[in-house]
Amino acid sequence: METMVVSFLQGALGSNWDTVKPVWPLVWTLAKIVLILAPLMLSVAYLTFWERKVIGWMQVRIGPNRVGPWGLLQPIADGMKLFFKEVLFPAAADKKLFVLGPIMAIAPALAAWAVIPFAPGWVVANIDAGVLYLLAVSSVGVYGIIIAGWASNSKYPMFGAMRASAQMISYEVSMGLGLICVLMVSNSLNLSEIVMAQSKGRFASYGFDFLSWNWLPLLPMFGVYLISGVAETNRAPFDVVEGESEIVAGHMVEYSGMAFAMFFLAEYANMILISAMTSIFFLGGWLSPLGFIPDGFHWLAAKIAAILFFFLWIRATFPRYRYDQLMRLGWKVFVPLTLIWILVTGVWMMSPLSIWK
């Protein structure tokens, strides 16, 4: 695609192309970033709408239906409202860090998309250590919440920050260990290669590709990863960080207007990111479920949408976990389970029964 754009620009600009050429890599990279982030922000907006609709239907309500046809302009109206509201600073807040908090929350959620492959070759940075990059960037996300909680200089935000740092670190461990199984069977840290490794296998040779994806041989890890993903994004039923009935809204109590909206955007961007990661690691990314159907980006989008629906579904279904139950689930159930399954996967791969040769 880049060569096409370059040749078009060369024709259009003529001799002016030489002045553009030195900064071309920068321009091209920025264009790719915009190409990913603009649809992402739109998806975030409509994910909030979809969430309200889905939960409404599940609770036998109608959900938002006033603004625009079928309520479709509701997220735009919400965005405008938040945009024009004043950002208040508490008198005792640490102003610099108070501003830094929302930025640190949203930056990793967006930066992680650099290594996500959308289709063969459709990736901003096709780096070798893609999984490591994802783990590193997503581990930085907790700073936004902690900084916001501390800088607010108020009690509920502080509680929220404390809970967030404990919860997010705990579930990062089980997510990382769950991914180790995926790395072992796909023998690569590159996300595109992880997807391609799932297109091979006995079932794939029969045409039933979806049975060759990682979710089936690594079924316990798929479950652990999905549930840890919900906990990592602080979504219900693991939303003790902002539990309304206990600590009002946790780290977001003192935020208003666009600063609050940044946390909101970060949460939903993280949800989409976790769904994309789950699709790539366990559900075969852009691969089609049956051999005779062509692969393509729409399959990844469909898988992401399905997992996002799962996020909304469990929010409408389960009551909030108690804090000690949450910690127990992370450390006493998931971490031992992942450690055992790493061992099982290792033995399986070395045994004659290995399906990954």
Added chain:
Amino acid sequence: MEFKTLLFYIFSTITVIAALRVITAKNPVHAVLFLVLAFFNVAGLWMLLQAEFLSLALVMVYVGAVMVLFLFVVMMLDINIERVRAGFWANLPLGIVVGGLLAAEMAMVLSGKYFGLANLPPQNLPANYSNTKELARVLFTDYAYPFEIASVILLVAIIVAVMLTLRRRKDNKAMHSSDQIAVKAKDRMRLVKMAPEVELPASQGDKA
């Protein structure tokens, strides 16, 4: 100037400023956050040296986990800043000695040309060279035993840390979640069979 060189100067300038602010910041929380910034920029510098595994591991382990716990502790402490700064002049000589040693060692590394450190074999890396894979190969073949010993030492350290802080209070009334989940209806409730109450005929009630 190459773009990489520009990146190097940006990363190293921020690293030095952040490192200075770590020791000059009055608020310990700010100091920890500057340390995080310094780590992040050092990770960027390592990335420029094509050590992507080390660089990402630094972000993941130090920035993502260790410093979060640091911040966690520092935020909970009620530190009296005046008292922390009181011992500055008393501890200064020791600090100068340690700092001088560090500076001398750094000087030896940086002036490696004079000590013959620059005579490393030239690196001719193929295009598909993966730093992570090579590191893993060496770690799990040539250095498998040292690696295992190191991991056992870390495991022992974890267990010791848990054991040292583990104390079971006698008045602890915390419930075990698994016990709570395993509760059956018959443990809590006893169903008694009894004959049904027979209501008196209405005519008798009217007379009374």
